[in-house]
Amino acid sequence: xxxxxxxxxxxxxxxxxxxxxxxxxxxxPRPLTQVLGKPPMIDPATNLKNPHLTIFxxxxxxxxxxxxxxxxxxxxxxxxxxxxxxxxxxxxxEKAGGTDVTPQSLSAYGNRLEVxxxxxxxxxxxxLEKALREVGFVAERIDFGGVRHxxxxxxxxxxxxxxxxxxxQQGLEIAQALRTNxxxxxxxxxxxxxxxxxxxxxxxxFDAVVDVVDFMSVLGHIxxxxxxxxxxxxxxxxxxxxxxx
Amino acid sequence: xxxxxxxFRWALAAGTLASQAAFAHERFVKHKLKVPLHxxxxxxxxxxxxxxxxxxxxxxxxxxxxVVLGAFLLIWFLRQPIEEFALNKIFRPIGPxxxxxGHLIASFLTDKPVKNSAFYSVGxxxxxxxxxxxxxxxxxxxTNDSLVMPSFPLEPQSATIFxxxxxxxxxxxxxxxxxxxxxxxxxxxxVYLFRWGWYVALDALPxxxxxxxxxxxxxxxxxxxxxxxxxxxxRWIRVILGFSFFALGWVKVWNHDxxxxxxxxYPSVLEDPMVKFFALGTNPYYKRExxxxxxxxxxxxxGFMLTIxxxxxxxxSIMAFxxxxxxxxxxxxxxxVHMYPIGGTxxxxxxxxxxxxxxxxxxxxxxxxREGNNLKQFALIVGPAxxxxxxxxxxxxxxxxxxxxxxxxx
Numbered sequence: 001x002x003x004x005x006x007x008x009x010x011x012x013x014x015x016x017x018x019x020x021x022x023x024x025x026x027x028x029p030r031p032l033t034q035v036l037g038k039p040p041m042i043d044p045a046t047n048l049k050n051p052h053l054t055i056f057x058x059x060x061x062x063x064x065x066x067x068x069x070x071x072x073x074x075x076x077x078x079x080x081x082x083x084x085x086x087x088x089x090x091x092x093x094e095k096a097g098g099t100d101v102t103p104q105s106l107s108a109y110g111n112r113l114e115v116x117x118x119x120x121x122x123x124x125x126x127x128l129e130k131a132l133r134e135v136g137f138v139a140e141r142i143d144f145g146g147v148r149h150x151x152x153x154x155x156x157x158x159x160x161x162x163x164x165x166x167x168x169q170q171g172l173e174i175a176q177a178l179r180t181n182x183x184x185x186x187x188x189x190x191x192x193x194x195x196x197x198x199x200x201x202x203x204x205x206f207d208a209v210v211d212v213v214d215f216m217s218v219l220g221h222i223x224x225x226x227x228x229x230x231x232x233x234x235x236x237x238x239x240x241x242x243x244x245x
Numbered sequence: 246x247x248x249x250x251x252x253f254r255w256a257l258a259a260g261t262l263a264s265q266a267a268f269a270h271e272r273f274v275k276h277k278l279k280v281p282l283h284x285x286x287x288x289x290x291x292x293x294x295x296x297x298x299x300x301x302x303x304x305x306x307x308x309x310x311x312v313v314l315g316a317f318l319l320i321w322f323l324r325q326p327i328e329e330f331a332l333n334k335i336f337r338p339i340g341p342x343x344x345x346x347g348h349l350i351a352s353f354l355t356d357k358p359v360k361n362s363a364f365y366s367v368g369x370x371x372x373x374x375x376x377x378x379x380x381x382x383x384x385x386x387x388t389n390d391s392l393v394m395p396s397f398p399l400e401p402q403s404a405t406i407f408x409x410x411x412x413x414x415x416x417x418x419x420x421x422x423x424x425x426x427x428x429x430x431x432x433x434x435x436v437y438l439f440r441w442g443w444y445v446a447l448d449a450l451p452x453x454x455x456x457x458x459x460x461x462x463x464x465x466x467x468x469x470x471x472x473x474x475x476x477x478x479x480r481w482i483r484v485i486l487g488f489s490f491f492a493l494g495w496v497k498v499w500n501h502d503x504x505x506x507x508x509x510x511y512p513s514v515l516e517d518p519m520v521k522f523f524a525l526g527t528n529p530y531y532k533r534e535x536x537x538x539x540x541x542x543x544x545x546x547x548g549f550m551l552t553i554x555x556x557x558x559x560x561x562s563i564m565a566f567x568x569x570x571x572x573x574x575x576x577x578x579x580x581x582v583h584m585y586p587i588g589g590t591x592x593x594x595x596x597x598x599x600x601x602x603x604x605x606x607x608x609x610x611x612x613x614x615r616e617g618n619n620l621k622q623f624a625l626i627v628g629p630a631x632x633x634x635x636x637x638x639x640x641x642x643x644x645x646x647x648x649x650x651x652x653x654x655x
Contacts, residue, residue: 016437
């Protein structure tokens with residue numbers, strides 16, 4: 001039987017550690033001082049990279065639809081510029097009425113909007129969904145991203161007892177466990193439910209993109225309708241010791 | 246008891262490892278303080294009436310722990326005459342069966358080989374658990390976006406590669422293939438963890454316990470049945486396991502908010518009898534602070550005992566029990582990482598090749614006895630017990646009162 005010797009083990013050990021470091025550096029480039037030293041703390045000033053939304057609508061076939069969607073989004077002051085990536089190919093409303101116009105597939109009716117966010121602190125996804133519904137649209141998916149570290153806070157009108165709070169906590173944990181392989185809720189790092197504040201706080205993984213519609217459907221699935229769903233990108237104010245400012 | 250500490254250290258490590266420390270939140274195990282601790286309890290202050298400006302209740306916990314540690318060391322040095330007395334004066338008069346069982350129990354308690362077929366069989370099974378269970382933890386971590394243990398989150402950019410690497414390593418471990426390579430990969434991953442800070446690496450020390458057996462296995466490990474670890478292997482397993490708890494016990498005193506935070510969220514952990522015993526005679530006003538102190542010193546004590554090989558089976562049994570309870574009852578899958586130390590402790594409990602680091606003192610003491618130098622023999626029993634217990638506890642308690650914890654809250 002052949003056994004390993006110190007040379008082999010040290011060689012493999014060093015090679016493997018270097019491999020991991022190199023992969024880490026290639027995939028997530030950082031200055032050497034950060035790689036070898038203490039990981040940097042997130043500076044609140046740089047936490048907001050480029051907050052934005054990608055809204056997927058299964059129906060947005062012409063400039064008429066776009067006009068209504070723009071009108072709905074304009075009511076939300078925290079939203080910025082609204083872009084539609086292939087706006088030049090969007091049919092004008094007057095042409096879309098012609099009998100000779102036939103989309104090539106069902107998906108050709110849909111479209112995607114890229115929307116900037118001006119004020120992260122004012123974001124409310126429930127209001128966004130409501131605004132779209134009021135003009136007759138439903139978002140299939142709303143991807144929120146561009147913030148490195150944040151949490152979603154769902155305000156609930158109804159949390160009357162400890163069981164309500166436990167139900168929300170366990171329901172989300174089960175939903176996360178069940179859907180992990182489906183990847184839709186993989187952004188979720190951890191959940192806290194506060195009975196006193198009537199809030200569900202969902203911590204997103206670092207740099208994650210959240211499908212807000214999916215999250216609201218999960219909340220609906222476990223029996224909760226949030227009155228607002230906001231983004232908190234600030235520090236969580238760790239507990240101070242007595243005498244500390 | 247001490248084992249509950251893994252929760253705390255992994256919770257902290259998660260906060261340290263994730264680069265978003267400024268916004269650290271409660272991943273897996275909740276650990277936020279509900280009420281702030283009295284920080285000055287742990288620090289130097291002229292107002293304290295304890296020796297060297299230390300808080301008197303903190304010193305009291307230290308004294309309680311000192312008494313227990315000293316007593317265990319004394320009993321260890323005197324275990325031979327105690328065993329002979331019990332066997333000859335208590336068990337033998339009852340009958341040969343009682344004497345045989347008394348002998349087996351005494352051998353188990355004093356870390357001697359236990360010559361019993363059932364013990365051997367369970368030992369063989371425990372070895373399999375020890376060798377293969379890390380594969381399960383690695384698999385679980387891979388499916389939970391983590392590295393090595395669930396509380397070390399992976400960076401999204403490199404997560405896929407790290408996850409596949411872990412799965413590959415897990416398959417090698419579970420199929421007992423190329424174990425020396427597995428050992429080297431575990432050691433290499435451990436070295437890589439330093440990239441995330443010394444604390445993370447310290448936290449992952451128990452993971453190394455299994456690497457010892459892997460690197461000393463043959464390359465053709467998949468073709469053979471691996472037998473009981475050798476004396477040398479067992480010594481490494483015991484020392485690494487013990488030292489990691491010893492070191493992490495001290496870290497708990499330093500990072501007291503984290504420990505108290507878990508207790509605030511899981512109040513049942515406050516009810517541990519051993520930890521309560523260490524807090525005897527302290528002021529109830531500082532209940533949470535003295536609990537943190539006693540909890541940390543319980544871990545220091547058990548870790549130290551295992552490191553030096555004093556009643557290894559007893560301490561390893563306590564650890565295995567508490568780890569299992571925490572994983573199955575208190576915290577669930579988030580603490581599956583307990584499988585690493587459970588495997589290590591099982592291999593210690595069922596090993597018949599345990600040694601002690603205090604053998605050289607016992608050899609001197611025995612020689613003094615044979616030479617009829619009773620005073621020297623007495624000094625060699627009592628002196629080291631008191632000196633070791635004192636030096637292990639008080640200098641470090643004192644030094645920690647000078648440490649600044651502000652960075653932990655930034």
